[in-house]
Amino acid sequence: MKYTPQDFKSNQEVKWCPGCGDYAILASVQRALPEVCEALNYTKERFVFVSGIGCSSRFPYYMESYGFHGIHGRASVIATGVKVANPTLSVWQITGDGDALAIGGNHFIHAVRRNIDINIILFNNQIYGLTKGQYSPTSVLGKVTKTSPYGTVEHPFNPGALVLGSRGTFFARSLDVELELTQKIMVASAKHDGTAVTEVLVNCVIFNDKTHFVLSDRENRADRTIILKHGEPMIFGKNRDKGLMLEGIKIKVVKIGENGITEKDLLVHDATEENPGLHSMLIDMKYPEYPVALGVIRAVKDRTYDDNVRDQLIEVKEKATIHNMDELLKSGSTWEVK
Amino acid sequence: MQHKVIDTKEVVIRFTGDSGDGMQLTGTLFADASAIFGNEISTFPDYPAEIRAPQGTVAGVSGFQVNIGSGEIRTPGDYCDVLVAMNPAALRANAKWSKPTATIIIDSDTFDEKGIVKAGFKTNDPVAELKIQDRIIIFAPITTLTKESLKDSGLDAKAVIRSKNMFTLGICYYMFNRPMESTFKYLEKKFRKKPELIEANKKVIKDGFNYAGNIHAIPNTYSIAPSKQEKGIYRNINGNQATAWGLLAASEKSGRPLFCGSYPITPATSILEELAIHKELNAKTLQCEDEIAGICTSIGAAYAGNFAVTTTSGPGLSLKSEALGLAMITELPLVIVDVQRSGPSTGVPTKTEQTDLNQALYGRNGECPIAVIAAHSPSHCFDAAFYAGKYAMEHMMPVILLTEGFIGNGSEPWKIPSMKDYPEINPPIIDKPQEVPYWPYKRDDLRFARRWALPGTVGLEHRVGGLEKNNDGGVSSDPLVHERMVKERAEKVARLANFIPEQKVIGDEKADVLIVGWGGTFGHLYTAVKELHAQGKSVSLAHFDYIMPLPKNTAKIFANYKKIIVCELNSGQFANYLKGEFQQFQFLQYNKVQGQPFIVKEIVDAVNAIL
Numbered sequence: 001m002k003y004t005p006q007d008f009k010s011n012q013e014v015k016w017c018p019g020c021g022d023y024a025i026l027a028s029v030q031r032a033l034p035e036v037c038e039a040l041n042y043t044k045e046r047f048v049f050v051s052g053i054g055c056s057s058r059f060p061y062y063m064e065s066y067g068f069h070g071i072h073g074r075a076s077v078i079a080t081g082v083k084v085a086n087p088t089l090s091v092w093q094i095t096g097d098g099d100a101l102a103i104g105g106n107h108f109i110h111a112v113r114r115n116i117d118i119n120i121i122l123f124n125n126q127i128y129g130l131t132k133g134q135y136s137p138t139s140v141l142g143k144v145t146k147t148s149p150y151g152t153v154e155h156p157f158n159p160g161a162l163v164l165g166s167r168g169t170f171f172a173r174s175l176d177v178e179l180e181l182t183q184k185i186m187v188a189s190a191k192h193d194g195t196a197v198t199e200v201l202v203n204c205v206i207f208n209d210k211t212h213f214v215l216s217d218r219e220n221r222a223d224r225t226i227i228l229k230h231g232e233p234m235i236f237g238k239n240r241d242k243g244l245m246l247e248g249i250k251i252k253v254v255k256i257g258e259n260g261i262t263e264k265d266l267l268v269h270d271a272t273e274e275n276p277g278l279h280s281m282l283i284d285m286k287y288p289e290y291p292v293a294l295g296v297i298r299a300v301k302d303r304t305y306d307d308n309v310r311d312q313l314i315e316v317k318e319k320a321t322i323h324n325m326d327e328l329l330k331s332g333s334t335w336e337v338k
Numbered sequence: 339m340q341h342k343v344i345d346t347k348e349v350v351i352r353f354t355g356d357s358g359d360g361m362q363l364t365g366t367l368f369a370d371a372s373a374i375f376g377n378e379i380s381t382f383p384d385y386p387a388e389i390r391a392p393q394g395t396v397a398g399v400s401g402f403q404v405n406i407g408s409g410e411i412r413t414p415g416d417y418c419d420v421l422v423a424m425n426p427a428a429l430r431a432n433a434k435w436s437k438p439t440a441t442i443i444i445d446s447d448t449f450d451e452k453g454i455v456k457a458g459f460k461t462n463d464p465v466a467e468l469k470i471q472d473r474i475i476i477f478a479p480i481t482t483l484t485k486e487s488l489k490d491s492g493l494d495a496k497a498v499i500r501s502k503n504m505f506t507l508g509i510c511y512y513m514f515n516r517p518m519e520s521t522f523k524y525l526e527k528k529f530r531k532k533p534e535l536i537e538a539n540k541k542v543i544k545d546g547f548n549y550a551g552n553i554h555a556i557p558n559t560y561s562i563a564p565s566k567q568e569k570g571i572y573r574n575i576n577g578n579q580a581t582a583w584g585l586l587a588a589s590e591k592s593g594r595p596l597f598c599g600s601y602p603i604t605p606a607t608s609i610l611e612e613l614a615i616h617k618e619l620n621a622k623t624l625q626c627e628d629e630i631a632g633i634c635t636s637i638g639a640a641y642a643g644n645f646a647v648t649t650t651s652g653p654g655l656s657l658k659s660e661a662l663g664l665a666m667i668t669e670l671p672l673v674i675v676d677v678q679r680s681g682p683s684t685g686v687p688t689k690t691e692q693t694d695l696n697q698a699l700y701g702r703n704g705e706c707p708i709a710v711i712a713a714h715s716p717s718h719c720f721d722a723a724f725y726a727g728k729y730a731m732e733h734m735m736p737v738i739l740l741t742e743g744f745i746g747n748g749s750e751p752w753k754i755p756s757m758k759d760y761p762e763i764n765p766p767i768i769d770k771p772q773e774v775p776y777w778p779y780k781r782d783d784l785r786f787a788r789r790w791a792l793p794g795t796v797g798l799e800h801r802v803g804g805l806e807k808n809n810d811g812g813v814s815s816d817p818l819v820h821e822r823m824v825k826e827r828a829e830k831v832a833r834l835a836n837f838i839p840e841q842k843v844i845g846d847e848k849a850d851v852l853i854v855g856w857g858g859t860f861g862h863l864y865t866a867v868k869e870l871h872a873q874g875k876s877v878s879l880a881h882f883d884y885i886m887p888l889p890k891n892t893a894k895i896f897a898n899y900k901k902i903i904v905c906e907l908n909s910g911q912f913a914n915y916l917k918g919e920f921q922q923f924q925f926l927q928y929n930k931v932q933g934q935p936f937i938v939k940e941i942v943d944a945v946n947a948i949l
Contacts, residue, residue, distance in 0.1 A: 010801075011775075012812070048793045050638070053804075060801050061813060066793035068641055069803025070634070071664050077599075077631040081638020081646070082793065084622055085597050089642065089793050107634075110627040313617050320618030325590045325757045328583065328619065333520065334573045334754065335374045 001043055003034040008044070010064040021176030021202035022056055022123060028179045029092075029121070030063070032186035040190060042090060049092045050079040052099035055130050056123035056202075059094040073104030076111040079118045080305075087306040090190060091118040097138040098128050101157050105137070112166035115194040116305040119186075122159055122199045127208035145207075159199045160283035160297065164276045170196035171283065172296040176203060177216045181227060181294060188296050194304045215292055224287045228295040233266040236291050243267075244290075251281050253290060271299040342558050348407035349560050350415030351510065354432045355424030357390050357400045360503035364422075365402025366749075367507060367524060371516045372406040373574050373751040376564025380405045380861060381576075382414035382935065383747045387604070387688045394448075394456035399431040406514070408563040410868075412715075412861035414748065416937040419560075420513065422506055424448065424480070426457035426464055433468040441474040441558065443509060445502070447481035476555050480505050480546075487545040491538045501542045508546020513559050518543060568753055576749035577741055577858075578605070580719035581675055582612035585647050586619050587720070588673075588727025592763035594645035595620040599635030601628055601654060604687050605743040606677035609649040629657035633674065637661060640670040641802070643767070643792035645727060647673040651743075652681045652694045656701070662736060663702045666827065668802040669779065669788050671730040671765065673723070675739045677746040678857075680933040689933030690744035692857050695911040698738045699886055705824050707831045709733075710886035712740040714860035717752035719745065722883065724760060725838075731765040733834060734787040735827075740885070742858035742907075744935050765790055771797040778802055778811040779823070785837075786830035834887050841889035845871065845878030851945055852899035854925075856882040856912050859936055863905060866941035877945055885912070888919065896923045901948055903928055905941060 008030040016022045036042060047065040051057035053072035060067030066089075070078045079093040093111075100108045100122050111118065127145065128134040134147040138159070142151040163171045170192045174182040182200060189196035201212040215224050226236035226244065234244035235256070243266040245254050254261050273279070279298045285291065322328050353365045362383055369381045384401040391398030405415035421436045423429035425448040436442060454462055461467050465475060484502040491498070511518055522540055529535040550556055575583075589596035598621065600610040614623040622644070626632045633648045640646035650658065655676045665672045678694045680686035698710045709729060713722035719741055726739040766782065767790045773780075778800045779788050791798035800811050806823060808814045843852070845867055855863040860881050870877040880895055882888070896902055903926040904913035913927045928944040930936060 043796070045794055045796050045799060048642070051803075060803070065799050067799075067801035067803075068638070068668075069801065069805060070637075071660055071804050074630060074634040074661065077626065077634035078638035078641075080624070080631075081597065081599060081635035081640075082642040083638075084624060084635070085595070085639035085642035085644040085646075086792075086794060106627050107631055110631070309622060313620075313622070316617040322616075322618055325583075325587050325619070328586065328616070329573075329754045329757075330571060332573065333370065333374075333523070334571050336571050337376065337567045337569055337753075 001037070003037050003044060005030040005034060008033050008064050010062055012061045014062050015058065016055060017206050019205040020055070021125065021204070022059070024176040024179055025121065025123065025182060025200055025202065026059065026062055028182035029186055032183045035187050036090070036190040039187065046088065046090045047092065048082050048089050049094060050075050050082060051094040052104060053130070054096040054099045056094055056096045057099060073099055073102070074107060075099065076104060076107040076120070080111055080114070080116050083116055083118055083306060084309060087117070087310065093118055093120040095120060095122055097122065097124045097126060097136045101137040101159060101162070109162055109166040112163050112168040112195045112197065114305040115169055115302055117193055118195055119189045120195065120197045122197060123202045124159065124199050125202040125204040125208055126211050127204050129204045129207050133207035158283065159197070161280065163197045164280050164283065164298070168197060168298065169194040169300050169302050170296070171279070171298045172198040173294050174198065174200045175212065175216050175225070175294065176200055178294065185296060188299065192299055194302060214287060224291055225294050226291040228269045228271070228282065228293055228297055230269055230271040230296065230299070233263050233268050235263070235266065251285065251290065271296050272301070274300050341554065343561055344558050345561050347409050347562070348405065348411065348415070349420070349514070349562060350403065350405045350418040351420045351422070351514070352401055352403045352418035352432060352435055353422045353506070354399055354401040354428035355503070356393055356428070357386060357388065357398045358393065359400070359424045360500065361400050361402050361424070364503045364507050365404055367521045368510055368516070369404045369749065370574055371511070371518065371520050372404070372514070373572070374520045375517055376567070377406040377408060377562055378411035378565045378567070379751060380411050380414045381749045382744065385688055387686070394425055394427055394453055396427045396431045396458060399428045401432060406562055408565045412864050413935070413938060416939060420510070422510070424502070424506065426453045426459060429464055430457045430459065430468065433470050436470065436473060438472055441476065441556070442470070443476045443478060443506070445480035446477035447479050449477070474557055478509065478549070483545065483549060484542055487542050488538055491541070492534065493538055497535070501539060504539050504542040505546035508543040509550040511543065512547045512550035513556060515559060515561055570753045572751045572753055574749050575717050575720070575752045576747060577713065577716035577719040577745035578608040578677065578747065579612050580717055580752070581713070581723045581739070581741060581746070582609045584720040584723025585613065585673065585727055586616055586621060587724045587757065587760065588731070588763060589620065589645045590757065591760060592645055592727070592731050592765055594643065594731065594765065595622065597636060597639035597644035597646045598623045598649065599626050599632045599639065599646070600649045601626050601632045603629070603651045603654045605679055605746050606649045606651045606654070606675065609675060609677070629654040630661060633658040633661040633665070636672055637665050637668070637670060640665070640672050641668070641793070643790070645731060646671070647675065649675040649677070651677050651679045652697070653684065655694060655697055659701050660703070662708065663704060663706050664804050665736040666702070666706050666708055667804055669734050669827070670736070671734055671790070672736040673726045673730050673739055674736060675723070675741065678740060678742045686933040688743065690742045690858065690907065690935060691931065691933060692742060692859070692907040693911070693931065694740065695885070695908065695915070698740055699915060705828065707828050707886065709735060709737045709831050709834055710740060711737060712857040712883055712885055713745060714857060714881060714883055716745050716748050716750045728761065728763045729834060729837065731763055732787065733785050733830060734766065734790060735830060740857060745858040767792065768798065769795055776800050777809055779807060779809040781826065781830070786826065786833050832887050835890050838884045838889060840891045841880055841882065841895055843878050843880050843895055846876065848898045849878045850876040850900050850949060851878070852896065852902045853877060853879045853941070853945065854882070854902055854904045854916070855879065855906060856885060859905060859907060862936040862938050863941060865938045866945065869938060869942050870945055875945070875949060893920055896920060901926060903945060903948060905936070905944070907931065907936070
């Protein structure tokens with residue numbers, strides 16, 4: 001069956017603030033799903049969107065699909081339950097930096113550790129929007145907010161580092177304004193078996209406006225970000241004249257053509273490399289020293305939790321001597337009163 | 339010493355020792371042998387929170403009490419006729435539970451100066467210090483005799499010492515004239531891969547048996563005739579296993595695969611362990627990162643169409659509170675099992691109590707009534723869990739099942755039921771649109787339940803969640819919609835009263851006193867009523883399995899008695915609930931919050947005091 005983005009739009013009025021970056025992600029997902037259906041032979045009723053609490057977590061109401069708006073921080077576990085109960089479903093978790101990394105941090109890392117086959121879209125606007133402007137676990141050190149009037153005194157999380165630390169198999173990053181990139185990543189995420197985490201850097205127009213502007217600004221975006229593509233050399237810049245090389249154990253930004261450096265000297269992106277070393281460095285790259293890495297940074301194959309659950313069920317059932325309740329009730333040590 | 343065989347209807351044995359002494363196993367094997375012999379039994383494991391507290395200290399004492407009888411046995415007994423104390427600490431901690439006429443068997447090898455000091459005795463004469471000189475005390479060098487028994491076995495010293503509980507078991511088999519076959523069968527299965535241990539353990543048991551027969555120090559042996567039981571196949575079952583099986587039974591009857599998201603917590607863990615075994619019956623278990631994940635994975639599984647359950651104990655229920663509200667407002671079927679333990683906070687985690695009733699009834703934000711069912715004995719946990727599942731699925735709502743450490747760990751013989759005697763479970767699943775678009779919160783007239791539309795079904799796409807919604811599924815903060823939905827959800831719980839059985843009374847329909855109880859105190863209250871009847875007193879018992887909602891005939895029953903006394907293992911939570919529901923009656927109370935079950939005598943005394 002052929003779908004259009006329209007098929008995934010619910011009849012509910014979208015109530016995010018005008019100019020909110022969430023609109024762009026909603027559009028990207030609604031555009032990606034017809035492609036996902038085509039690629040994986042899915043039908044619409046297989047999609048379940050699960051969320052926690054926060055601005056982004058209203059997302060499921062705007063999707064014409066099965067949806068579950070959960071409680072704060074718990075979307076990963078609700079999604080896990082849905083997937084384990086019915087592994088044929090395509091399960092998507094919508095979450096924010098507060099929802100996934102503060103109150104839900106524990107569930108987040110455990111979902112990734114289990115490698116359950118769900119897609120997590122983490123809307124990172126580095127602020128609590130729905131409670132009106134308090135700092136989040138991804139707010140930069142020193143950030144002035146309502147609860148940090150003199151600036152925060154704590155270091156932020158880098159979501160990708162948490163994914164790698166939990167032996168994650170998939171991590172991608174996008175910008176809200178990069179609709180096409182987000183759309184591509186969504187398709188890749190759907191195709192990936194295992195927990196696929198996509199961090200989207202989102203603007204909160206009310207409480208943290210322009211927090212990612214240094215990256216999203218159309219003028220400078222190409223110079224300050226790099227879109228990684230599997231199998232391609234790491235080139236970026238408005239003029240496609242900058243690249244990434246390995247020097248010792250560190251990544252270095254180089255100019256192609258300077259000091260005899262050619263495209264062949266550049267790192268070639270391998271998202272499928274199991275060793276997380278280089279992926280970790282790519283995830284950690286910060287502007288202005290480096291361009292910020294976008295695209296699918298890591299996508300490695302590993303057994304999923306759902307595969308293991310299914311295989312164990314099959315294995316146990318094959319050897320089982322008990323097949324129903326009556327047999328169970330009579331199993332083991334019993335005696336008869338005559 | 340004159341040897342007597344005492345014919346008795348009922349005898350209570352308490353096995354006590356260090357946590358590492360294997361007393362739980364000894365007690366269980368003894369109980370199983372007695373049940374298979376044909377006695378009625380009731381058991382009570384009483385163990386410390388520490389896995390292995392410092393050896394020889396009172397903190398590390400573990401006990402297992404079993405009551406065996408030829409008649410009806412409903413409690414593990416108040417005080418014991420025989421106390422086994424494997425060390426001085428066990429004696430010090432348990433002497434108070436022995437009758438003045440009791441026989442006490444002691445491993446004399448452990449009663450050296452070091453052991454006596456470690457147990458905290460002030461003198462070197464524990465017996466005098468405990469003032470138990472009137473008991474029959476048998477000092478048996480159990481450790482030495484076990485070593486002697488196994489000197490040619492080839493086992494290492496550690497394995498030999500570990501077998502001394504089997505020597506004790508042998509002594510008890512002699513004293514109580516028990517057949518050993520069931521124990522031997524157990525050993526053969528358990529040590530299938532270590533045949534040397536099978537023979538060694540059997541030898542120690544037999545040597546213990548012969549020792550007891552030879553020494554002539556044991557004055558009394560007991561003969562407890564098999565009880566007159568209904569014909570049928572029986573097994574021993576503890577409450578947690580029965581709970582797990584009841585849930586599996588509800589899964590089978592409903593055709594919904596079982597999903598249990600849970601986190602280990604004493605004393606509920608063995609339900610999760612039991613479910614984890616039964617993948618062959620389509621049970622999926624997920625040991626989660628915390629209690630909240632336990633309930634939330636279950637909510638997700640319920641949304642996706644599984645029969646979802648989560649198991650916990652008091653502190654875990656506290657952690658699940660917010661998610662309980664989510665299950666309630668999304669109107670999904672879910673069974674939450676709370677094996678209550680002594681609180682607040684960590685409390686006395688291995689001890690029993692009924693102190694979570696308020697939490698089960700009220701412990702959530704907003705107006706959030708949830709059905710509450712209580713199990714009243716180890717084997718009744720099966721039915722209680724089955725019906726919790728049936729009502730959760732058919733009425734589309736969470737149901738809290740309250741059990742207690744006492745019945746969760748305690749066991750009793752159970753006449754094995756047949757699944758054909760259990761009703762069908764028909765969850766209101768729909769597989770195609772009945773209206774377009776689908777209204778997730780549209781209700782049926784009878785139960786007021788919404789329909790269960792499973793993700794993956796064509797044309798039933800819908801959203802549920804914690805935000806208030808109108809019946810059509812649209813998010814709504816309209817004041818009148820909110821109030822109506824609050825009332826509809828409460829009405830659904832209230833209507834369950836039309837489906838649960840009417841409350842029954844044990845004893846006369848009209849009497850001077852009605853004892854009211856709920857949950858795991860049933861055995862003690864029932865036994866107290868029998869004793870009061872024997873004293874010629876006009877007393878009846880109404881023991882409630884259904885707490886929220888209460889059976890419809892509750893007020894009618896209460897009106898038939900001059901006095902009502904509510905007995906429970908808390909400070910009056912059920913009594914206060916009843917006071918709120920039925921202001922026309924006066925409720926007297928008998929309460930105990932010691933982490934221990936009732937003693938029959940204290941109930942009898944309490945009732946006599948108000949008669």
